[in-house]
Amino acid sequence: MNASAESISCLQSDIFSGTNPVQIIHGDVRQKLSLLPDDTFNCCVTSPPYWGMRDYGYEGQIGAETEINDYIAHLVKVFREVRRVLRSDGTLWLNIGNTYTSGGRTWRQSDAKNMGRAMSYRPDTPTGLKPKDLIGVAWMLAMALQLDGWYLRSDIIWHKPNCQPESVKDRVTVSHEYIFMLSKSENYYFDQESIKERTADGKSLKNKRTVWQINTESCKEAHFAVFPKALVRPCMLAGSPKGGIVLDPFFGSGTVGMVAIETGRKCVGVELKSDYVDIAKQRLLTVTPTLDLDFAEGNQTAKRHEPYITPSLSL
Numbered sequence: 001m002n003a004s005a006e007s008i009s010c011l012q013s014d015i016f017s018g019t020n021p022v023q024i025i026h027g028d029v030r031q032k033l034s035l036l037p038d039d040t041f042n043c044c045v046t047s048p049p050y051w052g053m054r055d056y057g058y059e060g061q062i063g064a065e066t067e068i069n070d071y072i073a074h075l076v077k078v079f080r081e082v083r084r085v086l087r088s089d090g091t092l093w094l095n096i097g098n099t100y101t102s103g104g105r106t107w108r109q110s111d112a113k114n115m116g117r118a119m120s121y122r123p124d125t126p127t128g129l130k131p132k133d134l135i136g137v138a139w140m141l142a143m144a145l146q147l148d149g150w151y152l153r154s155d156i157i158w159h160k161p162n163c164q165p166e167s168v169k170d171r172v173t174v175s176h177e178y179i180f181m182l183s184k185s186e187n188y189y190f191d192q193e194s195i196k197e198r199t200a201d202g203k204s205l206k207n208k209r210t211v212w213q214i215n216t217e218s219c220k221e222a223h224f225a226v227f228p229k230a231l232v233r234p235c236m237l238a239g240s241p242k243g244g245i246v247l248d249p250f251f252g253s254g255t256v257g258m259v260a261i262e263t264g265r266k267c268v269g270v271e272l273k274s275d276y277v278d279i280a281k282q283r284l285l286t287v288t289p290t291l292d293l294d295f296a297e298g299n300q301t302a303k304r305h306e307p308y309i310t311p312s313l314s315l
């Protein structure tokens with residue numbers, strides 16, 4: 001057995017034995033996903049690098065393609081692998097926002113509140129578009145994934161009441177992103193009951209709607225947009241049963257892993273940058289499973305106020 005195969009089988013036994021609820025695979029998703037077995041994960045909750053928005057500072061990074069079609073093609077390929085490793089009843093919950101053309105600017109200054117905005121490059125205006133055009137990149141990706149075989153089931157609007165202010169004077173400020181819910185098959189696992197909302201009079205429950213109003217959260221260690229836990233939770237509750245396994249191929253600061261622990265799921269995250277792996281490990285150590293009788297019964301090793309130790313596998 002070679003080193004990778006050994007690590008993978010260790011990953012599998014760790015995940016399935018329930019001793020380590022979160023595993024981090026350090027490396028490029030374009031290589032690491034291919035090492036994972038078919039039909040493993042109940043759902044995938046993730047947010048890939050956006051096109052031309054963040055400089056993660058490495059050669060060949062996803063999001064730094066000069067052509068938008070190359071960006072879409074790279075992500076379609078990554079999510080084809082995600083589809084392979086999802087169970088046949090699995091779902092993908094994909095967070096992505098639209099962007100604007102750069103208007104000819106070739107770089108972007110950092111700003112004190114958001115260091116990750118600094119860009120040493122800005123992609124050119126895509127062919128067929130003009131400076132100032134809104135690029136419907138979120139929908140381009142959703143349609144490309146649909147064409148690649150995914151079932152596109154929902155476009156959820158993440159409304160951010162505390163969105164970043166914009167200095168633009170000739171259009172309204174962007175205060176939303178999308179979560180696309182896609183499935184591998186026509187029929188799939190979806191626990192509607194677990195995410196029902198209160199009716200306006202507060203007296204009963206109704207099916208969850210497609211506009212989710214959730215504030216953004218900052219993470220002092222990470223210079224990129226982290227998921228608010230409240231955004232991840234409904235995706236995970238609806239998309240996986242307790243004890244299920246969730247994948248985040250762009251793990252960042254590990255928010256999906258934190259919510260997995262809190263809700264009694266297991267999680268595998270892939271992250272390219274070692275400093276982000278370290279941030280994720282630190283954040284995961286602070287999480288305790290929420291008081292939840294089922295989960296406590298299902299996992300005899302989980303003590304309610306004891307953080308999990310989360311080792312990282314370097315595959």
Ligand SMILES: C[S@@+](CC[C@H](N)C(=O)[O-])C[C@H]1O[C@@H](n2cnc3c(N)ncnc32)[C@H](O)[C@@H]1O
Nearest residue numbers: 028029049226227250251252253254255271272
């Ligand atoms: C938008 S951030 C995800 C943030 C995450 N949802 C959180 O809550 O922290 C995207 C992440 O993908 C990582 N990434 C970018 N390209 C990658 C690649 N090729 N393989 C693995 N991770 C990658 C970046 O380093 C970054 O941490």
